[in-house]
Amino acid sequence: MFDTIIIGGGPASLSAAIYLKNANKNVLIIEKEVPGGKILKTEKITNYLGFIEEDASLLAYKMYEQTQKLNIPINIEKAIDVEDNDNEKTVITDKNTYKAKTIIIACGRTQKKLGIQNEDKLYGKGVSYCTKCDASLYKDKVVGIISNNKDDVLYLSNIAKKVIFINYSKKDVNFDNDNIEVINNEKVIKINEKNDIIKSITLSSNKEYEISCLFIETGYTPNIDFIKKLNIETKNNYIITDENMKTNINGIYAAGDIVYKKVYQIINAASEGMVAALSIVKDLK
Numbered sequence: 001m002f003d004t005i006i007i008g009g010g011p012a013s014l015s016a017a018i019y020l021k022n023a024n025k026n027v028l029i030i031e032k033e034v035p036g037g038k039i040l041k042t043e044k045i046t047n048y049l050g051f052i053e054e055d056a057s058l059l060a061y062k063m064y065e066q067t068q069k070l071n072i073p074i075n076i077e078k079a080i081d082v083e084d085n086d087n088e089k090t091v092i093t094d095k096n097t098y099k100a101k102t103i104i105i106a107c108g109r110t111q112k113k114l115g116i117q118n119e120d121k122l123y124g125k126g127v128s129y130c131t132k133c134d135a136s137l138y139k140d141k142v143v144g145i146i147s148n149n150k151d152d153v154l155y156l157s158n159i160a161k162k163v164i165f166i167n168y169s170k171k172d173v174n175f176d177n178d179n180i181e182v183i184n185n186e187k188v189i190k191i192n193e194k195n196d197i198i199k200s201i202t203l204s205s206n207k208e209y210e211i212s213c214l215f216i217e218t219g220y221t222p223n224i225d226f227i228k229k230l231n232i233e234t235k236n237n238y239i240i241t242d243e244n245m246k247t248n249i250n251g252i253y254a255a256g257d258i259v260y261k262k263v264y265q266i267i268n269a270a271s272e273g274m275v276a277a278l279s280i281v282k283d284l285k
């Protein structure tokens, strides 16, 4: 039986695993794709402390390498169910069944897409799903944004030359900032490219706007379907934890983007992984 099984292999998980292994705990990571998580969905990381401008996949690799120096096992399997029998948890994957004393759920969230032409192709080439992460790459440029959060639009307006806000909500929205143009009652129907980079967007009125990036902030879905049976306390489908990253179920912890909180970045995902790990070290004594 493992001391801890961590479900998900992103920064929250890898950070937790390092702290657990350093505390001599027997830990297993289960990751359905590749270790590194969402970091692998972007190109450059410019806001993670200690890395001035890091290739995102290299940063993910360094995190993975750090776990491999400690011989932490990472099994590439998809968790499909978790059973709770108080001091014994069972994780069922698409390939195996494992037992552990504790579990950390660190399986992140999936962004909602618009489902329009070129959206997938231009992801990272002028289509972004993370304003706070990528806005700095478009300093003094003209950008577009679809968001249900006014703060994203204001954040962008401090960096970009001009922000075209395509308002998908039914309510009219106004801003005082001169560099924000609000477009009501329209949808983006097409993202246009030139040489594999975004060139413009076409709206439902057929009007075309030249932009350097389209930020799509239409929300996320936390990856919790496989633990629905557990009755873990959630808000808007995000897991609620206390300050020790404990859920309402004894021995089950959560960390990173799966958690209900205000900010979703690598630095706090890694920090929460560390807190969950140290809570487990204390609780397993």
Ligand SMILES: Cc1cc2nc3c(=O)[nH]c(=O)nc-3n(C[C@H](O)[C@H](O)[C@H](O)COP(=O)(O)OP(=O)(O)OC[C@H]3O[C@@H](n4cnc5c(N)ncnc54)[C@H](O)[C@@H]3O)c2cc1C
Binding pocket: 007, 008, 009, 010, 011, 012, 013, 030, 031, 032, 033, 034, 035, 036, 037, 038, 039, 041, 042, 044, 045, 046, 047, 048, 077, 078, 079, 080, 106, 107, 108, 109, 111, 128, 129, 130, 133, 134, 223, 226, 255, 256, 257, 258, 264, 265, 266, 267, 269
């Ligand atoms: C485009 C983009 C750019 C970003 N840029 C930045 C940035 O510049 N700076 C910054 O700080 N943050 C950035 N972020 C946010 C950052 O990537 C996340 O906050 C961080 O990765 C969250 O870490 P996590 O470990 O909680 O989850 P994730 O990184 O999402 O990792 C979760 C892992 O769980 C796995 N998983 C899911 N379900 C299962 C299952 N059933 N079984 C097994 N494994 C499963 C997934 O495959 C994934 O690898 C960006 C995010 C995006 C989308």
